[in-house]
Amino acid sequence: MDKRIRVLVAKPGLDGHDRGAKVIARALRDAGMEVIYTGLRQTPEMIVNAALQEDVQVIGVSILSGAHNAIVPRVLDLLREKDMTDVLLIVGGTIPDTDAVRLKQQGVAAVFQPGASLEQVVEFIRSSVKQPA
C-alpha cells in the first residue's frame, strides 16, 4: 500500500522569515507528501514533540537568522533522547558553507542553502526516506 511521506516543516526561534518555509511546505504537498507546518517561533522541544505526535519521517527546519549553530544541535540531541534517530532532519536557509559541513557531521541529513531548487528538496526527501516494503 502506498503511504504518503509525512514531513514537519518548522520555523525555530525568533526568525520571522517564513517565506521559504511556506513555499517549501507547499511544494512538498504538491509533490504528494503530507505536510505539517508549525508556524513561527518554535523551540527545539516544540519541534521534536510535534514530530513525535505527528509521526513524521522528515523534519525540515528553516533558519535565516544565523542561529542554526545553536538550534540545530539541540534538535539533534532531542531526537536522540527520544529515540527518534530514524527521523530525517534537513535544514534550509542562510547557512554558510563551513557551517553546512559541520551540521552534516553532527547528523543533519542535508542542508539546502539559498539557490537550492524545490525539485532538489523534493527529490532528496523521496530518495532518502525509507518506505515500508
Add this chain to the structure above:
Amino acid sequence: MRLVTDVVEYATRHVPKYNPVSISGYHIREAGSTAVQELAFTLRDGIEYVEWALARGLDVDDFASRLSFFFNAHNDFFEEIAKYRAARKIWANVMRDRFGAKDERSLKLRFHSQTAGCSLTWQQPYNNIVRTAIQALAAVLGGTQSLHTNSLDEAYALPSEQAVTIALRTQQIIAHESGVTSVADPLGGSYFLEELTRKIERAALDYIRRIDEMGGMIPAIERGFPQSEIADASYRYQQEQERGDRVTVGVNRFTEQQEQSLDILQIDESAEQRQVEKLARLRARRDNLRVTEALQTLRTAAAGDANTIPAMLDCVRAYATTGEICEALRDVFGSWQETSVL
C-alpha cells in the same frame, strides 16, 4: 491595534512632531506579495490605523500629516515607480474623501524605501550591487523621502563593513552624481507610466474594497485573506523562477560553475555572553522594587482603557527591559496565534 493607537494618540497629544508609526509594506513584499498586494495591504492597514485613531476622538488633521509609510523597492523598475505614484494618489483621495481631511498636509503620503532583500542572490553576489542600484533609482524616481540600500552579501549574513560601504556609496552616486534628485516626479506625463499607475491604482483599490467588504483588515487577517494571497503569489514567483519563466541572472540564466567566495561577517559567540552580562549588571544596579511597581502599573493600564504609553515610559525610566515590558503586556493581552496558511 490597541498599542499602535495608543502611540498615535499619545504622540498627537504630547509629542506632535514625532512620527508615531511607519506603516509598512516592506515585510509584505518580502514575504512574496506582488507590488499591487504590497500597496493595497499597506494602505488598508493605514486606513485601519486612521479609523482607530478617529474612534479615540482624535481629529484627522491633528495626526494624519505625521503618518508615514515604508515600501519595498523591487526589481521591476517601472512597476515600482508606478506603485509609489499610485500610493500617493490613493492616499490623498482616501484622506480627503473617506476621512474628510481638510489640511493639505494630511493628504500627503511620505514614505521610506528599502531595496528588496529577497531579490538578492547567493550566486554571483556582486551582481547584487547592480540590482540594488536599479531598485534604489526606482525609489528615488518614485519620490521616496528616505532610502535604505541593501548590501551585496545579505543573502549570506549580516553585511560586512565593506559591503555596507558600497551600499552607501550607491545612494551617494544617485544623490550627487546622477542629477535625478533635482526634479520631482520626472516620469509624470509619460504615457506608459501614467497608464501603469492607473492600472496599479485600480487593482489596489479593488483589494481595498474587498477588505472593506470583509469588515476591515482585522476580520480579513483573521480569515487569512492577505496571508493566503501573499502565499499564492510567493509560490507562483518561485515556480516561475524554477521554470525559467522569470529570469534571475546568475541563478537560472548566465550561471557559472565556480562561485566567487565572499568574506562574510562572523559574529563571535561571545557577543551573546557580553549581552547577558550587561543585562545582569543592569538588573543588579537598578531599583527592582520600582521596576516591579512600574510593570504592575503598566498591566493595570493595559487591562483598562487608559493609554499605555505613560506607564510604558515609566517602565523605561525605571530601566525595565523590553522583554519585561512585553511580558507584562502579554500577561494582559496574550499572544497572537498564527493561523497556518499554506
